[in-house]
Amino acid sequence: MTVRRRPGRRPGSADTRGEILAAARNVFAEKGFDKATVRGIAREAKVDPALVHHYFDTKERMFVEAMQLPVDPDLVLPTVLDGPREEVGERLARLILRLLAEPEARQPVLALIRSAMTNEQAVTMVREFMTHALLYRIADGLGVSHLRMELTFAQLFGVIMGRHVLRLEPLASADEEELVALLAPTIQRYLTP
Amino acid sequence: MTVRRRPGRRPGSADTRGEILAAARNVFAEKGFDKATVRGIAREAKVDPALVHHYFDTKERMFVEAMQLPVDPDLVLPTVLDGPREEVGERLARLILRLLAEPEARQPVLALIRSAMTNEQAVTMVREFMTHALLYRIADGLGVSHLRMELTFAQLFGVIMGRHVLRLEPLASADEEELVALLAPTIQRYLTP
Numbered sequence: 010m011t012v013r014r015r016p017g018r019r020p021g022s023a024d025t026r027g028e029i030l031a032a033a034r035n036v037f038a039e040k041g042f043d044k045a046t047v048r049g050i051a052r053e054a055k056v057d058p059a060l061v062h063h064y065f066d067t068k069e070r071m072f073v074e075a076m077q078l079p080v081d082p083d084l085v086l087p088t089v090l091d092g093p094r095e096e097v098g099e100r101l102a103r104l105i106l107r108l109l110a111e112p113e114a115r116q117p118v119l120a121l122i123r124s125a126m127t128n129e130q131a132v133t134m135v136r137e138f139m140t141h142a143l144l145y146r147i148a149d150g151l152g153v154s155h156l157r158m159e160l161t162f163a164q165l166f167g168v169i170m171g172r173h174v175l176r177l178e179p180l181a182s183a184d185e186e187e188l189v190a191l192l193a194p195t196i197q198r199y200l201t202p
Numbered sequence: 203m204t205v206r207r208r209p210g211r212r213p214g215s216a217d218t219r220g221e222i223l224a225a226a227r228n229v230f231a232e233k234g235f236d237k238a239t240v241r242g243i244a245r246e247a248k249v250d251p252a253l254v255h256h257y258f259d260t261k262e263r264m265f266v267e268a269m270q271l272p273v274d275p276d277l278v279l280p281t282v283l284d285g286p287r288e289e290v291g292e293r294l295a296r297l298i299l300r301l302l303a304e305p306e307a308r309q310p311v312l313a314l315i316r317s318a319m320t321n322e323q324a325v326t327m328v329r330e331f332m333t334h335a336l337l338y339r340i341a342d343g344l345g346v347s348h349l350r351m352e353l354t355f356a357q358l359f360g361v362i363m364g365r366h367v368l369r370l371e372p373l374a375s376a377d378e379e380e381l382v383a384l385l386a387p388t389i390q391r392y393l394t395p
Contacts, residue, residue, distance in 0.1 A: 119319075122319070166363060167355065170359060177333055195357070
C-alpha cells in the first residue's frame with residue numbers, strides 16, 4: 010500500500026517533507042514511539058512544529074510514513090471496526106494477508122522486525138507503536154481484552170513470518186482465500202468478548 | 203530443558219562429543235538440515251561415522267543438541283501424539299509455553315530465529331528442520347494437513363515472539379494457564395481434520 014497524499018494539501022518541497030521523515034526516524038529510534046513528540050521531531054529537522062503538522066496530521070501517520078509501513082492505522086481501524094461484527098475475523102485476516110502480499114510492502118515491515126530482534130531501542134519503538142496505535146485501539150473499539158487482540162496479532166504475525174520469512178511449505182504457496190477461511194474462525198473467536 | 207544423556211551409553215570424551223557438535227553446526231549451516239549427513243559431519247569432525255552414531259542416535263538429535271534447542275522432537279512428538287485426541291490443543295500449547303518459559307532455554311531458539319531473519323542459509327536450515335523433524339511428522343501422526351500444522355506453528359511462534367521478544371503487554375505477563383485456555387481451542391480446531 011503506497012502512502013497517499015491527503016487531498017487539499019499543498020504538496021510543498023519534497024526535501025522538507027523528506028527531512029522531517031528522516032528526523033522522525035531518528036527521534037522514534039532514540040525515544041520510542043510514546044515519548045517522541047512533534048516538537049522534538051521539528052527540533053531535530055530544524056523546522057517549525059507547525060510545518061510538521063502541515064505535512065502530517067498525527068504522530069501515527071508520521072511513524073507509518075517514516076518506516077514506510079503498509080499497515081496504516083487510518084486504514085486498518087475503519088476496515089476492522091466498520092462492517093458486520095460477525096465477519097471481523099475474515100476482514101482482518103484478508104486485510105493483513107493482502108497488505109503484506111507485495112514484496113515492496115513487506116520489505117519495510119521485515120526490516121523493522123529484524124531491528125526489533127537485535128536492538129532494544131527498536132523493540133520499544135515497535136512495541137509502543139503496535140500496541141498504542143493499533144492493537145489497543147482495535148481491541149477497545151471492539152470491546153475485547155487487549156490479551157485477545159494480542160493473540161490475534163500473534164496468529165497473523167506468525168503466518169506472515171512462516172509464509173514470507175521461513176517460507177514453510179505449503180503455507181508459503183497457499184492460496185490467500187484458503188488461508189482466510191482457516192484463519193477467520195480463530196480471529197473471530199478471539200475478537201468475540 | 204537440558205540435554206539428557208541416554209542411559210547405558212559410555213559417556214566418552216567430552217572433547218570428542220563437543221567436536222562432533224561443532225562440526226555438525228558447520229555442516230548444518232552450510233548444507234541445511236536435509237542435505238547434511240552423518241558421514242559429512244564425521245568427515246568435518248575428522249572422526250569415524252560410527253563414533254558419531256555412538257554419540258547421537260539420529261540427525262534430528264544432533265541438530266537439537268548442536269543448536270541447544272529446548273524443542274526436541276523425541277519429546278514433543280510423543281507428548282503431542284499420545285494422550286486424548288480431544289486435548290491435543292491444550293497439550294501442545296502448554297508444552298511450548300513451558301519449554302520456552304526459561305530464558306536459558308529460549309536464548310538458543312531466539313538466536314536461531316535471528317540468524318534466519320538475516321541469513322538465507324540459516325533460513326533453509328531452520329525451515330528444513332522445523333518441517334521435516336517436527337511439523338510434518340506431527341501432522342502425519344495426527345492425520346491433518348501440513349497447512350493446518352503450520353498455522354498451529356504460526357500461532358505459537360507469534361505468541362513466543364509477542365511474549366518474549368516484542369514483550370507486548372498484557373501478553374508478556376499473562377499467566378501460562380490463561381494463555382493455554384485461550385490458545386487450546388484454536389490449536390484443537392486446526393488439528394481436527
